[in-house]
Amino acid sequence: MSGNFDRTLSREDVLRRRASLLQRLHIDGLLLVLLLMLAAGSLFILYSASGKNWDLVIKQATSFGLGLGAMLVIAQFEPRFMARWVPLGYLAVVALLVAVEVVGHTAMGATRWINIPGVIRFQPSEFMKIIMPMTIAWYLSSRSLPPSIKHTAISLSLILVPFVLILKQPDLGTSLLILASGAFVLFIGGLRWRWIIGAVTAIVPIAVAMWYFVLHNYQKQRVLTFLDPESDPLGTGWNIIQSKAAIGSGGVFGKGWLAGTQSHLDFLPESHTDFIIAVLAEEFGLVGVCLLLLVYGLLITRGLVITVQAQTLFGKLLAGALTMTFFVYVFVNIGMVSGLLPVVGVPLPFISYGGTSLVTLLSGFGVLMSIHTHRKWIAQV
């Protein structure tokens, strides 16, 4: 190694380190700015959607604080360190999911919680949202890409175990998101196109056969209602009819903050949780929705840039999957509220009220930041 090379490197190294305090804190400035924008917007909309309920807003702000703290802490860990502990974490969370199945706490018709009275009450499925892409990324990162049949099959079974456990709770929304988060690792890892297309085309005849030979009439009815909620205006269709009216009446510029009528008269159930986008659309119109989508778009683009710039395969796969899953959250929620997609309980990331989902999401972004800020400059040369 020549002295010249040595000096150049060290100068650049020094420059980078000096360049940003954020870098030293392992924080990605752009991501942070976008997240803070969303946080501020969320509190604004929540104030309106909750009927000027300060307590709710303060609670949500506290959750944001907690989530940012979690993000900061997670960003300090090196991806290598995460990769080392992932298998154990995966087994632990699967064990917890089994525990939920056996001794879980039931609320609102679903068994999702582990409840140790007086100590803690939590949903293990929430952890799986981050552990799942990590596990598949960890597994594939030491294999050759694109994944072979054997490695694909093992990855799929790693995905399916928690998927089935969560589906049985029953929690269709979360289980599908976890399925997606695992599948995206395979996708980023270069799963062959013909297999993807093959799998998709295989689903069609299987579904048709199920429809005619397996499902009972009442089950068919349920599927139809699920696919077309408006055919059931007394059940889930009620929400969709009302949320469409709220969105539609917002027009281009909206009715103005706090001036929405549909969402304030209890017409819109769950207006501050899953259906909050309807409030935003009613009060800020198409412009507000487009701005929100722009911020989301920038977040996702940044996530994909981090994916490409990541140095380890583990980092690439994980960052890509986390980013794509994040987009699925956004798309499924907005698609559902605007009547494009069936109703599954997926909150709108960062905007919907709810502490757990915030902490999970921000932890995910903490992982992204860790991947981006722990890059080794020597290795890049």
Next chain:
Amino acid sequence: MPQPIQLKDHEKDAVLVRRRVIVGLVFVLLLIGVLVSRMYYLQVVQFEHHSTLSENNRVHVQPIPPNRGLIFDRKGRVIADNRPSFSLTVTRERAGDWKTVLDGVVEVLELSEEERGLFEKRVLQGRRPFEPVPIMYELSEEQIARIAVNQFRLPGVEVAAQLVRHYPQGPHFAHSVGYVGRINEQELKQLDPVNYSGTHHVGKTGIEKFYEDELHGQVGYEEVETNARGRVLRVLKRTDPIPGKDITLSLDLDLQEAAEAALGGRRGAIVALLPSTGEVVAMVSQPSFNPNLFVTGISFKDYGELRDSIDRPLFNRVLRGLYPPGSTIKPMMAVAGLDAGVITPSSRVFDPGFFQLPNVKHKYRNWNRNGDGWVDLDLAIARSNDTYFYDMAHKLGVDRMHEYMTRFGLGQRVSLDMHEETAGLMPSRDWKRARYRQPWYPGETVILGIGQGYMQATPLQLAQATALVATRGKWIRPHLARSVGSEAPVDHDPVPDIQLRDPRFWDYATHGMEQVLHGARGTARKVGDSAAYRIAGKSGTAQVVAIRQGEKYDSAKLAERHRDHALFVAFAPVHDPQIAVAVMVENGESGSGVAAPVAKQVMDAWLLNEGGVLKPEFAPPLTAEGKKP
């Protein structure tokens, strides 16, 4: 330092990932485009539509409850119908401060504080936003007028007409058809929230509960536009509800009334069924109650009276009353003994007035302490000789007895559509080990032979066991519904028929039962003498309090409520059984003296015409006319 090969791999992987990321980004952008265009469609293209809906008017979805199916007796007379009734509803969202509004209602109608508490509870049971919750039923003309006059200060309060269940026959079918009542919180969790969104009542007991799904129907709905005050401006879309299915029962109002009259005000139970079809034509549990009380919510006072009455009117004696079957079980025991080969029609037992197990001192008494001398099967049934059946039970053993009696339906639910039915008890060695952690003792086998001991059966089970003798083992589950909608009820769990080694065994048992009423020494010959047709029957008594060894049963000393229950089972006419009956008269003491005449009256009502002769359709064919030997 990494190996060169791995370095190359990394390069390849990076290219692969970058390509996939680009594909992913394209997808993301496309789908964001989809979302934007959806929003554009809703907010720009359909803006006019949605903004009219939202600004001037509100869209509501109102459920339209289906009409509950009607219930008829076998001749088409109405047992349960729906009657219009005015109720007071409150819509919480429109009432503003709804508690103040409730105060207003209480003041206007001059009601009590207790009722206000009830109203508050009912309002809180509302399930959907903007749902008018009924808080008071059966408004009088005056109450409606008072509400109308004060309407201006009672926002959200409305008088609504709705259909409410009504039982025109009053107490006659309270124990078979049951009743509907307000949906309670527990039921709310189990019912389909959508289908019941407009329904406030659900079947609580009997047929109303068992066929709830069929009777209820499918909810309809209409999307309506309302103004800010909640007045409906126009209906946007309407889907009609599908009414519930009507049910025709096999019960016969005339026979039901005749059976109740036959009990003559005594407490007891009667089941009459048609052996050839399993249709239950009369089902009496006396005393009964008025089911209409329960429909709109029974008052605490009325309910307390019914619940605490010493006569237990709410207790369904036919389906839930458990009695030791006593001697009524002897014909079935005889069939078991014949089929197992431990007795023959001509084998005899000497009765000195008691039975003793080998090497045991204890005497198992015959009811006739003097003994009946040499007894064969025919006489044993006709005289209800206990010694004969002690002996037979000892030879048969508990295992075989359990097996045969189970095939006769004891110890299990026999009905097809009676929700409240209990299984009763047919003891076995396993049962006793599990229940008492004790072995089975031979003495217990002996008393099982005369239907005493642990054995417990409902009047319905006794009627079914009797019907099985009449049909020679052909099993059809007793049922109340003849048709639901236009379909007959289907038995998804049929019981196999009883097959005997020799079908003539049925004739021996039947002949014994015939001798009970028509034989010279039959226990119920007084009843048989006045019969216009041949009856096969068997009496029994069910002990209420135990009698110690050596002690004598003395009815005079016992309190009326501690006297034995009188039982009688029968079917007729013997040559072609048309009806099987089981009668239980509480504290009636004598099966043949008290229960048998009741059974005969019920059968008379079914079989005879006004002139007191067999109806032509039940009469024996002309060639076989004349008395049987």
